[in-house]
Amino acid sequence: MLEGPLVFVDIDTQRDFLEESGALYVPSSLSILPNLARLTRFAERRGIPVVATACCHSADDPELSQFPPHCMAGTAGQARVAATACPDSVILGADARLEGPLPRHLTLQKHSFDVFSRPDTGALIARYDERKPTFVVYGVATDYCVRAAVEGLLARQCRVAVVVDAVRAIDPDAESALLEDWARRGTLLVVTDAICSETVPVDFEH
Numbered sequence: 001m002l003e004g005p006l007v008f009v010d011i012d013t014q015r016d017f018l019e020e021s022g023a024l025y026v027p028s029s030l031s032i033l034p035n036l037a038r039l040t041r042f043a044e045r046r047g048i049p050v051v052a053t054a055c056c057h058s059a060d061d062p063e064l065s066q067f068p069p070h071c072m073a074g075t076a077g078q079a080r081v082a083a084t085a086c087p088d089s090v091i092l093g094a095d096a097r098l099e100g101p102l103p104r105h106l107t108l109q110k111h112s113f114d115v116f117s118r119p120d121t122g123a124l125i126a127r128y129d130e131r132k133p134t135f136v137v138y139g140v141a142t143d144y145c146v147r148a149a150v151e152g153l154l155a156r157q158c159r160v161a162v163v164v165d166a167v168r169a170i171d172p173d174a175e176s177a178l179l180e181d182w183a184r185r186g187t188l189l190v191v192t193d194a195i196c197s198e199t200v201p202v203d204f205e206h
């Protein structure tokens, strides 16, 4: 059962991953756009905090020896897709640190696919976790950035849910084994319909 309050974790829903012409299109991820939009609107309407992550690369990032150049700083492909864009987001560059209270929408830029590669991510997550929320994770790609986020949250004993119809993998054959493994480790597997429901306990004191 989904236990509130909720914190949404929107992983790398950027144009280079989710648009067919993007630099590193994740197969069939166009199909999750409607669910991403529903989750985003629901969070906005119910005041659910969102932690959004975003690759923001420069040419010398080591990750670019593993993947083709993508989400390069300052390019259109680095931006979030319209479905998850938040004009009021507080955007933290990879080397910036959050001053003051947690905003409703926080964007954590990163030089590596693992959001926990930022030295401040663990402490930020701990601030949300004080309220014992369920971290509701969605985005791309299940087998890289989502995986790093889910496993990083599990390693910190956080309560985690993954929205299975709002994630997509670079290797689609790898996805079901990952989901099974996370479920075995206590992760709740949910669908967008179940999250975007008026009965879900969302309250989160900012």
Ligand SMILES: [Zn+2]
Pocket: 055, 056, 057, 063, 070, 071, 111, 112, 113
């Ligand atoms: Zn990247």
